[in-house]
Amino acid sequence: MKEKAFLHNLITICILLLLLAPLTVQSQKKKKDKKGETTEIKKDSTDSKKGKKYSDLVKKGTVKKGLFNVIQVKTDVYFEIQDSLFQREFLVVNKLSQVPFQVNEAGLNKGMNYENKIISFYKDTIAKKVWVKSYVPKVSSPKEDAITQSVQNNFAESIIEVFDIETKNNDSTAVVIKVNKVFDGKQKSFNDVLSNIGFGGSVKSDLSYIEGLKSFPKNIVVKSQLTTSVSEGGPALSVTLGVTSNIVLLDKTPMKPRFSDKRIGFFTEKHWYFADAQQAMLEKELITRWRLEPKKEDEERYLKGELVEPKKPIVYYIDPSTPKQWRKYIIDGVHDWQAAFEKAGFKNAVIAKEPTEQDLDFDIDDVRYSVITYAASPKSNAMGPSVVDPRSGEIIEADIIWWHNVMTSLQSWMRIQTGPIDPKARGNTFSDEHMGEAIRFVSSHEVGHTFGLKHNMGSSFAYDVESLRSKEFTAKMGGTAPSIMDYARYNYVAQPEDNVTVITPKIGEYDKYAIEWGYRWYGPNENETLKLNTLITKHQNDPIYFYGEQQENIIDPRSQSEDLGNDAVKASEYGLKNLKRVVDNILSWTYDKDQSYYETGKLYIGTIGQWQMYNRHVLNNIGGVYLNETVHGDNKQSYVPVPAAMQKRATDYLAKNVITIPQWLFFNDILDKTNPLKDSPLGPYEYTPYTLSRELQYGVMYDLFSDDRLLRMTENELYQRNKTKDPVFTVNDLFKKMHQSVFAGTIQNKSLSILERMTQKNYVDVLIVSTNKLFEKTDAKKLLDIQQTLNMPHLCGYLDDAHMARNINQSSLKRVTEVTSDKKGELNKILQLLKTKKSTGDISTQNHYRDLIQRIDKALNNTTF
Structure with a gap:
């Protein structure tokens, strides 16, 4: 019995020890720290599947x-x-x-x-x-x-x-x-x-x-x-x-969004809103902007109109790989925006600096730092994208990419556009100071994008062309347009005798207005929407504050790239005067003893590109429509055809400067040394003057008689004649003027020069190709690709393509529009003229006429020849 009792007790003790074991282990996890306090010794966590500790x-x-x-x-x-x-x-x-x-x-x-x-x-x-x-x-x-x-x-x-x-x-x-x-x-x-x-x-x-x-x-x-x-x-x-x-x-609570208004240009994020009380979903666009707010203790002062520093300023760092001589100018371009943010109530809101030893964690690729990155590349460009919180439109960080070769574009613009009035802009190499000021301008433009601002291509239309020749006006306004976000480059309008010295784009009144609209902070008890609308209404009738959206296909000629002033014909005529001065001096401006004529050929093709740019500025007034962003109650017209008088002047300009190829531009002493040169992956590519002039003239003609342009003119004729008694410039008016210009020598029974024959072939071919295209049994979206042989360099042209311009449908069922009849009618008119004149002029002229007759006959399926 005693043995059984002992065994029973032993088993009981073992069971108690097993039951108390967790408590014993737990007690063993306690220890005294240095202060005598009890702490817990943590056990390693182990994942049963992987077994990792x-x-x-x-x-x-x-x-x-x-x-x-x-x-x-x-x-x-x-x-x-x-x-x-x-x-x-x-x-x-x-x-x-x-x-x-x-x-x-x-x-x-x-x-x-x-x-x-x-x-x-x-x-x-x-x-x-x-x-x-x-x-x-x-x-x-x-x-x-x-x-x-x-x-x-x-x-x-x-x-x-x-x-x-x-x-x-x-x-x-x-x-x-x-x-x-x-x-x-x-x-x-x-x-x-x-x-x-x-x-x-x-x-x-x-x-x-x-x-x-x-x-x-x-x-x-x-x-x-x-x-x-x-x-x-x-x-x-x-x-x-x-x-x-x-x-x-990201923050748990996104920044309060600000909704866009199409009368002012900000990048946007689309957003859909659903609610029980709706009868339809609401779609709005949130502008992209930094979260700029006054400090809590400064809110009252801010609302009273005092300038205060923001809780968190916008800071840009300069890439340490940026050449030292340009850093100051890039920083100055950023700080030039201080005045605009002061308009919104903030001082010292924008800071640009080089990273220092205090910035221990600085890393260009870290999104905590907005950086102006310098890229060693042959590309000639700069751009200013931002990283955005898509929930609210808040800009989190900005990355300006600055390509080293952007200076080649700046030099080209300055030599061609300002060389006649500014001796500093003539040589193959500029002083650091002169190039630095150009870099400052580009810095300001790209930084503007990182604030959320879109291109304002309509800004330059605010200034009268003659004002750009005024030394006093340009000094007062401080630039070539009210907005640096326009592609209003340098002042090519001013003539040498005008003594204009302020010729570089600068931050203007529109920019300050846009920053105020986008960044002014409103208290919780203020009606933000009302105040923003009031600000726009206050300025809506002043052209200085006009916003013209960037267009892929130009409908509104006010909003074009690289143009100046409110009259494209007058501005281009002044531009041509200066361009002739450039051509006369190309050989001397590019002289560099014992060097090739590479720089000469490059500058030469640049002047030709500038001529073509003027042509297109003028061309887009023909069949153009002023597109106004209107709202109920503003008593404005949404669609206003370009006045007939302007369209006639534009047509006359093209007849004088494109239909008649300018000999001073394409056939001059420069050709004794070099052809126009354009860089290509295989090296400099040469263009012969006959080939280049033929291609560029063809491009202008094809655009002039594009279906969309002629359809707009037909729409304007139909609507305007039923609405007003104002004169209308019609498709027939356009064809009549062009016909008289292109076939002037034929009508006078003259022998035609090579360039005159070239122009007639271009004209006939444009009509044949564009007419045949209407009846092609192919994809309706297929387009004839007329390659533009050269373009002046652009900056940041990639931006906001998805939101570019307004979509107006004038192109459906072109086969049954008046366009077909008008083009075929002109071809028949040409055919009858050529049959009458086919035996006039010299042998080359007669061969030319027979060739054209055969081409037109074939195009019209006419077998009478």
């Missing part, structure tokens, strides 16, 4: 603390995501940070932002995974409305990636995931660089790797080297791209 990862690797703790173990990269960050919204921002020769040559450079997307992380404890979802943040509805459930179901998130949970941190408040696959090119979910830059294909994972990582309180920076293979008809080439992915934590 958090402490092992930390011990074996390096840890960078920040938004996510980033753990790197050899080549493996892990994110430690806190529970508080799940279901928060992040913006992934992808940029190029390094490119090889082949990509540079294609026009892609460091600093370019090629892809952004919003993502959220979701923790799945059952499947032990982290799901990543993305959505398009362009739809809203009130939380309490019944329709909100439908909005959530019809605009749901999409799963773009999944990660296994590798382990948890010690207190289980965060999970750890391995993220290599989304940054080393194996997966495209976070970064699809090849598709977004137009390469296509896939990344070679064995030739790609994660280069470096940084973690900060509100963003993660991951740099990678991604390699692909490119083949274009030859052997495959390996191309390695340096890319940087930023993962940025």
Whole structure:
């Protein structure tokens, strides 16, 4: 019995010890710290599936603390995501940070932002995974409305990636995931660089790797080297791209949006609004702008009209690779906007500076820094894109890309447009000071884009052409247009005797007005919409504040690129006078002993390009329509045809300066030394004067008789004659003037020169080709590609193509419009004239007439010849 009792007691004790074991272990986790306080010794967390220990990862690797703790173990990269960050919204921002020769040559450079997307992380404890979802943040509805459930179901998130949970941190408040696959090119979910830059294909994972990582309180920076293979008809080439992915934590509450008004030019983000009370969905556009607000303690002073410093100024850093002689001018171009922001109530709102030793974390590719990036490239351009929170339109960061060769464009503009009135703008090389002022102008223009401002191509129309010849007026207004966001370049109107010295574009009154409208802060008790509308109404009848949207196909001739003043004919006539002076001096301005005539040929083709630009400025007035953004109650007309008198003058200008090829431009002493030269991938490309003049003249004629232009003239004739007694310039008027000019020598029984025969062939061919095109049994969208042989260089022409100009349908069913009859009628008229005159003139002229008769006969299916 005693043995049984002892055994029973022993078993009881063992059971009690087993039951008390957890408590014993727990008690062993307690220890005294240095202060004598009891703390808990944490146990390593282990994932049952993977078997990884958090402490092992930390011990074996390096840890960078920040938004996510980033753990790197050899080549493996892990994110430690806190529970508080799940279901928060992040913006992934992808940029190029390094490119090889082949990509540079294609026009892609460091600093370019090629892809952004919003993502959220979701923790799945059952499947032990982290799901990543993305959505398009362009739809809203009130939380309490019944329709909100439908909005959530019809605009749901999409799963773009999944990660296994590798382990948890010690207190289980965060999970750890391995993220290599989304940054080393194996997966495209976070970064699809090849598709977004137009390469296509896939990344070679064995030739790609994660280069470096940084973690900060509100963003993660991951740099990678991604390699692909490119083949274009030859052997495959390996191309390695340096890319940087930023993962940025967005604010829980987005910035209060400001809705766009088409009477003022801001970039926008489209947004759809649903609500129970609606009878239709509401679509609005949010302007893109920085979150500029007064400090809490300054709000009252600000609302009283005092200038205050913003809570967070807009800061731009100058890329350390920028040549030192240009940095000051780029910084000055940024600071020139201070006056505009003062109009909005903020002082010291815009700052530009070079990074210093105090900027310990400075990295061009980090989205916390807005940088003016200097790109070593043969490309001649500059542009100013921004990274935007699509939920609200808030600009988070800006990247101005400044290509080294932009100075070639600046030099070309200045020599051709201002050389006759400014001796500093004549040589093959400018002084640093003169080039610096041009760089300052481009800096201001591109920075304007990063504030959200679009091109205002209609600004230059505000100034009377004669005013641009006034020394007093130009000095007072400080530029060539009321907005630096216009493509109003240098003052080509002013003549040498005018002694005008202020000839460079500068920030103007429209720019200050636009910044005030976009950035003035309003208190919670103010009616923001009313105040913004009042500001526009106050200025709506003053042409200085006119906004003219950039157009792909010019309908409104007020809003054109590179033009000056309110009268294209007069401005172009002044421009031609100066252009003749340039041509007379090309050989002397480009003289450089023992050097080739390369610079001469380049300057020569630039002057021809300027001549063609003047032609198009004038041309677009014919059949043009002034497009006004109108609202109820403003008593304005939305569509106003260009006055008939202006259209007649424009036609006469073309007859004088295009139909009659200018001999001084195309046939002069320069040809004894060089042809016009244009750079090409194979080296300088030469154009002979006969070929070049023929192509450029043809391009003007084809545009002049485009179907859309003639249809607008027909519409104007139909509407205006029924509405007013104002004279109308008709399609028949246009053909009559052109016919008389093109066939003047024929009507007078003269022998025709080579250029006169060329002009007649161009005219007839334009009518034949464009008429036949109406009856082609091909895709209705197919267009005859008339290549413009040369163009003056442009800046940032890529911007906002999706929002460019207004879409007006005048092109459907062209076959049954008057255009067909008008063009065929003109061909028949020419045919009858040529049959009458076919035996007049010399043998070359007669051969020419017979050729044209055969061409027209064939086109009209006429067999009487």
